[in-house]
Amino acid sequence: MKVLLQTEGFDVAAEAAALLEERTDVGALVTFTGVCRGTEAGEPIAAITLEHYPEMAQAEISRHVAEAERRWPLLGVTVIHRYGRLEPGDNIVLVATAAARRQDAFAAAEFLMDYLKTRAPFWKREERPSGSAWVEAKETDDRAAARWSRRPSEAAE
Amino acid sequence: MKVLYFAWVRERIGKAQEEIEPPAGIATVGELMHWLAGRGEEYASAFANPRVIRAALDRTHVPPETRIGHASEIAFFPPMTGG
Numbered sequence: 283m284k285v286l287l288q289t290e291g292f293d294v295a296a297e298a299a300a301l302l303e304e305r306t307d308v309g310a311l312v313t314f315t316g317v318c319r320g321t322e323a324g325e326p327i328a329a330i331t332l333e334h335y336p337e338m339a340q341a342e343i344s345r346h347v348a349e350a351e352r353r354w355p356l357l358g359v360t361v362i363h364r365y366g367r368l369e370p371g372d373n374i375v376l377v378a379t380a381a382a383r384r385q386d387a388f389a390a391a392e393f394l395m396d397y398l399k400t401r402a403p404f405w406k407r408e409e410r411p412s413g414s415a416w417v418e419a420k421e422t423d424d425r426a427a428a429r430w431s432r433r434p435s436e437a438a439e
Numbered sequence: 440m441k442v443l444y445f446a447w448v449r450e451r452i453g454k455a456q457e458e459i460e461p462p463a464g465i466a467t468v469g470e471l472m473h474w475l476a477g478r479g480e481e482y483a484s485a486f487a488n489p490r491v492i493r494a495a496l497d498r499t500h501v502p503p504e505t506r507i508g509h510a511s512e513i514a515f516f517p518p519m520t521g522g
Binding site (some may be wrong): 316332333334337339340341342356363374375395396399400401402403404405406407416417418419423 | 444445446447495498499502514516517518519520521522
């Protein structure tokens with residue numbers, strides 16, 4: 283696994299290529315990129331600033347990648363999460379998963395994003411014309427993360 | 440032990456971290472939060488709604504009933520908005 287926390291932007295194509303390099307067993311490579319939006323509820327956003335708890339973020343994200351590797355037969359995982367001040371259009375987070383089959387690559391990527399949204403220690407502050415404010419956590423994100431805790435038989439209903 | 444504060448918890452208290460010596464009798468994370476809330480107006484404001492505050496003990500998420508034990512680092516913060 284590769285888990286990086288950084289202020290700099292990342293190159294999705296380069297990260298994807300790295301996961302495929304010299305391998306012939308990967309049949310599915312999924313990449314998810316979270317991007318900074320320019321509007322929220324109709325109001326323009328000038329920038330977001332991500333505060334984080336560095337040591338815990340590294341440990342927590344790595345733990346979840348290990349959990350994804352335990353649940354699905356993955357052949358590689360890369361997570362990159364930026365922090366600091368970001369502007370609309372900037373990439374924020376990358377989750378890339380490689381597997382033999384697409385079902386595993388897709389499921390693992392979604393699992394990791396749902397957990398990053400609820401348990402990774404980052405906090406966003408938004409700058410808008412009306413002022414600067416902390417973004418509030420969303421219940422929909424908590425519910426999305428919770429569905430991964432249900433036993434497979436329940437989740438299938 | 441070291442206490443860390445993040446986001447608006449940090450802003451209301453006015454500091455990102457500090458060293459504290461909780462008195463004997465403070466055993467759980469929830470009890471520590473309650474004790475911190477009593478240390479001044481800024482702390483009371485930060486912990487005004489304890490159910491919204493999340494905690495991490497030695498860099499792992501824990502519920503408020505968790506015993507502090509020999510942990511060396513505790514952090515208090517609002518629900519996370521990463522990803």
